[in-house]
Amino acid sequence: MSTFGAYIGSAMLLLLAVIFGYFALDWRSPDFAGYRVLALTVACAVATLMVGLAVTACRRLRAGHALRVPAGITVLAGAVGLASLVLVFAAEGRFQWMRYVVLNSDPVRLETLGRHFIVGYRDRSYVQALGDRKAVAGFFITRHNIEGLDETAIREEIRWLRAELAVAAPRQVWIATDQEGGGVARLSPPLPVQPALGQVLEELSPGQSIESVALAYARRQAEGLASLGVNLNLAPVVDVDHQVDNPADRFTRISTRALSDDPEVVTLAAGAYCQGLAEAGVRCTLKHFPGIGRVFHDTHVRRAVLAESPDVLQQSDWAPFRRLAHDDSSPWIMLSHVILPEMDPDQPVSTSATVVQELLRNQWDFDGVLMTDDFCMRAIHDAPGGIGQATVDAVNAGVDMILISYDPDQYYSAMYALLKADKEGRLDGDRLEQSRVRVEKE
Structure with a gap:
């Protein structure tokens, strides 16, 4: 050489x-x-x-x-x-x-804390390990879980998931998915492919109302979801579209998923959509609070800030969330990982006691289920303390469900931190009890 x-x-x-x-x-x-x-x-x-x-x-x-x-x-x-x-x-x-440590921890405590988690999975042994111990509230099913399966096979897969996590009443077993329509439709095919609801609303014919179109859309979607055994859909997107263009945003792409740039249209459509799901026994999820239509950076890959003042947000981006929070369909609200600096400059919304308690629980009087966006995102994983600390903060803030979907292994880090905090007396007992009541009445 x-x-x-x-x-x-x-x-x-x-x-x-x-x-x-x-x-x-x-x-x-x-x-x-x-x-x-x-x-x-x-x-x-x-x-x-x-x-x-x-x-x-x-x-x-x-x-x-x-x-x-x-x-x-x-x-x-x-x-x-x-x-x-x-x-x-x-x-x-x-x-x-x-x-x-997690799998060999006290079974009662593991089951009690496990009611705060909905997790994805990549193999059956993972499901069996958690299912045997009743260590989660439910499972998230997505594209890689159904590759090559027809509707009958998916139905059997979901039936098996439920059987693995057969819990005593009054706990519900949640089978969740992301089936918004358009570019985010994890179970299509085999479920029918639908254009994004926002696109459908842009093409209303004379005489058609926003509510009737959204209701028909949701009923078609809900029929397929319910037939498979899905009872929680992580939709609709109620972020108001502000046409923010970040060429590096490969995952969130709110402008392609939002229902409208008009908060009133978003509210009417999302309300009808949730009604359509509820008729089939499928719970809807309003996402992604506090509204990320104005946010430039993508929380999948980094920390992101929503710098607008709460006064402005109350009049626009928060309107659909607040008006639908007490809807008869009992929607869940998904918390994003953006930071609201005027309310809490240190914690993302998904782990912020200030946002959860002062705004959502007290000012809005929302007593329904609050769920986080996926904790596998970089905005959480790269934060001080990582997923473990974020889990403890979220539970202490009064969040009810933590979603860990993309990388199921992260559940063990999260639960390990939660068990450790519980052993050391760092979990808020009152918040845990309030959350138990909310979850069990679902």
Whole structure:
């Protein structure tokens, strides 16, 4: 190998080692949820390669080889690679320990705290482990759970989920999904594909009312959901559309999902939509409070702030939430992870006692179920204390349901933190009791 080639090769190996190190530091991130076993296999292979090359380089150094600098860089890369692999296994060991503690904790306490969680799943052993212990309130079903299944097979899958989590009355077993229509329709196909409700409302014919169109739309959707066994739909989107354009937003895309830029239209359509779901026994979820139609950054990938004042929001973005909060369909409200700096500059809405208690519970007198958006999002995962601290904060704030859908493994981190806080007396007993009453009357 030429001197130049040796320098380039060793530099690239060091770069690879640094990238691997970054990966190792974030090993248990939700980003790897879909391919964690493959990622671990690749990590071991890469680390082995780097260590092997480093050993060879060490021999060259001892032999007084002319290319001492490239050899030294290679040794450094190997050391970084080995250290990174140690970090990966340390993180994995910590996760397995938390999982063991959770699954072997006091069954009564685990079931009691488990009523605060709706979780996704990627394999049946996960469902069985939690189902046997009644450690969650329900399961979230999405695209990867139904690949290749027809309606009959999905119905059997959901029936199995319910059987695994057969709990005594008065607790409900929740089977949730995201079936908004349009670009977010996790069970289509096999359920009928519907255009986004906002698009349908833009194309009203003369004589058609907003309510009648939204009601018919929801009834068609609810029929399919109820036939499968779904009883909680994470829809409708009641964020008012402010045409915010963030080219880097790959996940939220509110302007493609919002019902309208007019709060009155949103309120009428969402109310009729929830009524249509309720007729079929499917609960609706108003999302994403406090309204993220004005928010530029995407909480899937980073912290985001809604800087508008509460006075302005009361007149626009909050109007649909507040008017529908006491609707006969008993909607749930989903809390987003944005920060309202004028009310709580430190905590996102989904974990803020100020927002939950002072605004929603006291000012709005909302005594229904409050549910978080997915806790696997970066706005939660990257916050101080991560998912564990956020879970404790949310429960103490008076939030009833925590959604952990994208990366089910994060449940163990969340529940471990909750059990630890309970043991140390850091959970608010009054808030827990109030939440129990709300959840059981559902």
